[in-house]
Amino acid sequence: MGEDDARDGFARLGGHLALDFANTVDWRRRDCPVELLPSYERFLAWAQGAGLVDGRGAEALQRRANERPVEARTALARAWELREAIYGTATAVTRGEIPPPAALETLGTAARAAARQRDLVYRAGRFDWAWPALTADLAAPLARTASEAVALLLSPDVRRIRQCADDACGWLFLDRSRNHSRRWCSMSACGNRAKGRRFRARRSSPSAAG
Numbered sequence: 001m002g003e004d005d006a007r008d009g010f011a012r013l014g015g016h017l018a019l020d021f022a023n024t025v026d027w028r029r030r031d032c033p034v035e036l037l038p039s040y041e042r043f044l045a046w047a048q049g050a051g052l053v054d055g056r057g058a059e060a061l062q063r064r065a066n067e068r069p070v071e072a073r074t075a076l077a078r079a080w081e082l083r084e085a086i087y088g089t090a091t092a093v094t095r096g097e098i099p100p101p102a103a104l105e106t107l108g109t110a111a112r113a114a115a116r117q118r119d120l121v122y123r124a125g126r127f128d129w130a131w132p133a134l135t136a137d138l139a140a141p142l143a144r145t146a147s148e149a150v151a152l153l154l155s156p157d158v159r160r161i162r163q164c165a166d167d168a169c170g171w172l173f174l175d176r177s178r179n180h181s182r183r184w185c186s187m188s189a190c191g192n193r194a195k196g197r198r199f200r201a202r203r204s205s206p207s208a209a210g
């Protein structure tokens with residue numbers, strides 16, 4: 001959406017891995033949203049751009065996906081399911097609503113599986129989770145995504161999750177502005193579109209301004 005797109009075509013305006021993943025559907029609030037992960041290949045491109053898998057890992061996963069198309073479709077379906085669980089939970093948070101139980105269960109199950117994969121390590125003076133490069137598991141990039149999504153929900157940043165104020169966009173982001181006033185996923189895209197609409201509305205109907 002707009003000029004912020006990286007070379008792989010994903011905008012990554014969410015300020016958090018899990019929200020960027022939720023934003024891999026464009027025009028969420030339109031009748032016909034646009035699927036940005038229509039294939040396993042695109043999912044892998046997203047995962048690589050997000051740093052979840054390196055170049056060699058992505059090549060190995062893509063090779064396996066080419067050899068096992070059914071497995072690739074299943075992995076993609078799991079990616080969509082986790083993504084929609086993140087989106088459903090996060091949008092409920094932005095509205096002060098109770099998250100859908102099915103979404104919460106999907107997230108919890110994925111996070112539990114992820115916790116079994118990671119190892120606690122100490123490197124460069126700090127503690128971290130290390131994730132194995134599971135080139136035999138096409139859904140491997142989802143483990144860390146689920147883990148990071150749950151970490152966000154458990155952190156104080158959960159209160160900073162916002163949904164773009166645009167009628168059609170629906171993208172999610174972390175509002176890190178000092179006075180908690182960020183309204184748009186991107187000022188250059190949705191923000192300017194809204195300004196343009198207000199400008200046109202004022203011009204066509206001066207008395208209705210404000």
Ligand SMILES: [Zn+2]
Binds near residue numbers: 164165169170171190
């Ligand atoms: Zn937006």
